[in-house]
Amino acid sequence: MQDTLTHRQLKSLVHVSTVINSSLEIETIFDLIIGEAISAVDAAGGGSIWVFDQQKQRLMAKSAHGLFYPQIFKSIELSNGESMTGMTFQAKKGLVFKNEEEIKQALDTLTPGNRTLLDESIPGNFHFTSIISSPILLKGTCIGVITLDSFDKSLNFKKEDMQLLEAIAQQAAIALEKSNIYYEEKKTVQQLSRSIETQRNIANLVVNGEGIQSIIDYIYETIGEHIFLFDEIGELTASACRTPVTEEMKSEAQRFAKQNEQSPGSPYSVSEITLGRENYQFIALSLQSKMKTLGTLIIVSKDPIGQAEINALEHICTVIMLELVKVQTVSETQQRLQSEFMIKILSGQAMDETLRKQAKNLQFDLNRNYIAVSVNVENKDKLQHGAISENVINNMLQMTNKYFLGKNSQDAALIDHNKLGALFSYPAKLQATNQVGDIKRLALHLQQEIEKTYSELDITIGIGRMKSNLAAAHESFNEAEKCITFMKSYHFEERALSYTDLGIQRFILQNSEEELLDFVHEVIGSLIQYEQTRKGDLLQTLLTYFRQNQNIKRTAVALHVHTNTLNYRLKRIEEILSADLTDGQQLFNIQLAGNIYRYIKR
Structure with missing residues (x-):
């Protein structure tokens, strides 16, 4: 094409190419392209450059020069085939509109809204007399359009003007591609920089011992979206939200977290969910160590979250997992020491000096009243022999501490692979009145929660009588064990039984x-x-x-x-x-x- 251009046009094209490639900023390039195109074509009194928006499926005015009110004009959004510009985009070749009649026919394709915006952007005493329009083609795909307008009947576009405009459009395509690459690289660098800074700040929170909630709060302040952290059994452990959220959203987040845990292998999953009349994007990121699942991080957003942000969140999850592992290690060490001590106590080991020191270190008061509880776990399918898995038992240990014991307990301990033991502690002067009844209600709640999570398991819970000191706690545990024996051996519909409930049935056990x-x-x-x-x-x-x-x-x-x-x-x-x-x-x-x-x- 350039062989057919005149020497003057070639000189103009070289100048245009030099100017529009002098910047990598996209907005500057739009202004340079249309400005230089108007300057290079004598008949052009104004013009505009348009880029196709893939999401909106519309041509958007990026720059407008000449006899326009640019801000109004740039509000126009053209569909494929609409007006001179839309027709050029559709045809993927340069079009010439030689007179006012041809221009009028093209303008008649405008929607009423776009026609109003066009009329408001051009003063009433100016009219289009002729127009040329060229597509911007990149690797065979039309990505936009350059349109030049003439308002002077004495100045007509020539054939070589169209050739020059098409050559400028080619240069524009190259410049836009370079700018897009630069923009994407710049965006990536910025996101990487923010990601590194975010991870550094979160790491500092961990080093300073701020805890999981502080990390969740920081992530919320950074991305501004609802955040929920669920543990490995699907219970909410930390959250940060813009406004108080509904129970429906919490329940949906919990359901999505459990669903994500049941689909191992993928680091994250995304789902579009409607709550009420609002649409949300739910993103679940697994906190998966080599050994086991530690939980799930849920992000709830009204606007879609990009892949770069998800990648950054995945890196953040690594830091969260390290903190969870640290917290879990401390908790497991404490649990192990308490379990070893409780097993000695519940087995009736004599209270020697060593055991007294352990009791003091673990904050067990020797002189308080104690009620022991035994939680027996079996497969409902009697054909499935063997112990319950360690992971399931550990989860039930957590559930026992959360749903059953709460703030009124010393702790729960793993007695063997199918049994948990727990101690309730009360002031020394307290008389055993309603305590056993309260424990029984909690026991039934625990039984329901465990069987809700593990429907294949059968849970029976025995409750002993109150004993006046820690040394006698094993007597209460033995009574709880007798309750388990009675429920397993004889017809008894309830799944929680206290030794007091047995009454004359104790005769049977003896x-x-x-x-x-x-x-x-x-x-x-x-x-x-x-x-x-x-x-x-x-x-x-x-x-x-x-x-x-x-x-x-x-x-x-x-x-x-x-x-x-x-x-x-x-x-x-x-x-x-x-x-x-x-x-x-x-x-x-x-x-x-x-x-x-x-x-x-x-």
Whole structure:
């Protein structure tokens, strides 16, 4: 093309090329391109340069010179094929609009909004007389358009003017590509610099022992988005937000964190989530060490977060993981020392001087009251033999400390691979009144939380009685263990049981099954045999009678029978047992045998 240009035009093109390549700043380049293009073409009284915005799918005016009000003009956004500029973009070749009629037809394609902006940007006494427009092509793709306008009927665009404009457009494409490369490199350097500075500042927080919450606060101050940190069991441990967030957002963040933990391998995941009428981007970054998952960092933003920012956050997560490992190491060391001490205490080891020193170092008060608890863990599927995994047990240890013990405990300890032990501590002068009931409610809550997370596990919790000092705590633990034994061996629907609840059932635990069966058959064996041969309702009537405290009316209601029928049945029971239900001693034996029969598994 340059061979067809005149000497003057070639000279102008060299000058234009030199000028527009003198800067790498994109806004400056836009102004230089259109300014030099207007200067190089005699007929041009004004002009504009347009760049296609991929996100908006519109041509955006980047610079406008001549007889325009530039700020108004630059508000115009053209679609493909709209006006002279849009037509050139669509055709991907230079177009000439030789007169006002052709220009009018092209302008008629403008949307009403764009036409209004155009009219407001050009004074009323000026009119387009002719226009030339050239696409800016980069590697075969149209990335923008240069348009030159004439407002003087005596000045017409020539064929060589279009050739010069197309040559300028080629130079513009090269200049824009160089500027974009420079801009991206500059942006990368700036982001890297910010990332390094951020990591340095966070590292300083770690060195100064500021803790996880301070790190989360700093990240929030840096990026200005909602941040949530969840631990390895999906519990919120730290957060920083612009405004108080809804429970729905917290729940969604927690769900997303757990979902991310179940999809190992990817360092992060992104999801678009709608809450109420607002759209958010959720980003989950795994805090994954070589050994195990330490948690998940969740970023919630209304605006999309770029890849560079995500990369920076990944580097920050490395620092967070180091802090978590440090905190976890300290916690595990403390937990190990407490566990070793508690195992000695709960096993009944004598309170010698060494044990007293350990108690003092671990802040156990020898003279406080203590209630021991045993948490038994088994697979619901009895075919799955073997111990529960160490990771699951450690998670349950954390859950026990969080949901069960809280601020009122000394600690929980791993007794063996399927059992946890815990101690509740109370002031020495406190009498055992409602404490066991409170512990039982907490125990049931713990059982529900564990089985919610690990549905394949069966949790039973035994609670001992209050003991007056630490040396006697093992007695309370033994009682808790007996509760576990009772629940595992006999029909008992509740999953948490205190030793006080057992009452007369303690008699069952103190005898072998053979002795218990002998007693049952000796006292009520004839009635059991009668029921087995005749399939009657007498045994059930007797057990219900005892549960209703020998109250005739309440028993009749519970059995849905008339009182006369009930009296007949009781008389028949006395005949079969050769017993008198009004005799206190006989009644006690029959009632005890009935209770044993209810619980023992046969």
